[in-house]
Amino acid sequence: MTLRSLLRWTAPLLLAASLHAHAETTLRIGFQKSASLLTLQKSSGSLEKKLAPLGVSVKWVEFPAGPQLLEGLNVGAVDVGFVGEAPPIFAQAAGARFVYIGFDPAAPEAEALVVPKDSVxxxxxxxxxxxxxxxxxxxxxxxxxxxLEKQGLKITDIQPVYLPPADARAAFERGAVDAWVIWDPFLAAVEQQSSARLLADGRGLVNNYAYYLAERSFAEKQPHVIQALFEDTQAQATWLKANLKAAAAVIAPLQGLPVEVVEKSLSRYQFGVKPLTAAVAAEQQKIADTFHALGLIPKPIRVADALPGNTKLAEAAR
Known part of the structure; x- marks a missing residue:
């Protein structure tokens, strides 16, 4: 075979390979180790298998908490993230570009105010x-x-000490703070390992929804990727809810926690992504209005401005 005929034969293959490489997409997911369902997905590799036929690879980017994850989303370090109610509000007030693409059901028992067992x-x-x-x-x-509001108090009536979970637990256990307000699985861990006493959880106070967010341009251009993500998320959620003990056994070593702590944490969540409803968006707006009234965010925001305008994207969450 001459060089010319060899090139004539291989050129189409090289072009096809080049086009495939160019077309391949990477879904970069921002997650927290405390997000048990995503931790399970990462461990199982189920999402990679789901997205591979679409020419999409997956990169997992870990963050210590929601606010840091939103910073990553805003600077383009991740495409999709999963956080609690408050981080998106602070991020939207700071001008971050993202859209709400789905939410997990309410879990008011999965966050609480705790004090040391012998506290006054x-x-x-x-x-x-x-x-x-x-x-x-x-x-x-x-x-x-x-x-605090339920007791006629304001946040200015206490001394907030802003710390990420690991530092907060250390401060809590050495008596540097009087109380800690925290979410699962950190909550279950400090309850079981340090005999922390619960003052109040979210029941009757908050919904504690969790949200799936996406960088706006990624969401608008890749609705099929988000649909596949949600299909896998729902499948893993169904398995987790039906197999709490087995799921806890997988997740516990990844979170560095005992299996019984993780199982208790899992029992307080209702997993399974759903499309955002008008009622849920209205609840999120109440939080935004509260934060603005308290001066926690510098300007009022409209949650509706961060809802997807892409019909395909809205359908993907269904």
Missing amino acids: VKTVADLKGKKVALNKGSNVHYLLVKA
Whole structure:
């Protein structure tokens, strides 16, 4: 075979390979180790198998908490993320470009205010003047506001100490703070391992929804990728809910927690992504309005401005 005939034979193959490489998409998912369902998906490789036929690879990017994840989404480090109620509001107020693409059902028991077992603090009202640790801008920020409000108190009546979960637990256990407002599985861990006493969880105060967010241009251009993501998420959620013990056994070592702690945490969540409804968006708007009234965000925002305008994208969540 001459060089010319060899090139004539291989050129179409090289072109096809080049086009395939160019067409391949990477879905970069921002997640927190505490997000048990995503941790399970990452471990199982189920999403990679689901997306491979579409020419889509997956990159998992870990963040310590929701606010940091939103920063990653805003600077283009990730395409999709999963966070609690409050981070999107702070991010939208800061001008971040993202859209809400789905949500997990309410889980009010999966976040709570806790104190050391021998604390003199017996009720939320007793927190006046006390130091309370929390991750600023996270879902528990709203829980703290509502728990205090129920007792006629404002966040200015306490001393907020803003710390990420690992640092907050250390401060809590050495007595540097009087209380900690935190979410699962960190909540279940401190309850079981440190005998922390629960002052109040989210029941009757907050919904504690969790949201799937996407960088706006990615969401608009790749609705088929988001649809495949949600199909896999729903399949893994169905398995998890039917197999709590087995799921906990897989997730526990990845989160660095005992199996019984993870199982308790899983029991307090209702997994399974759903399309955003008008009622859920309205609840999110209430949180945004509350944060603005308290001066926690500098300007009012409209949650509706961060809802998908892409019909295909809206259908993907269904």
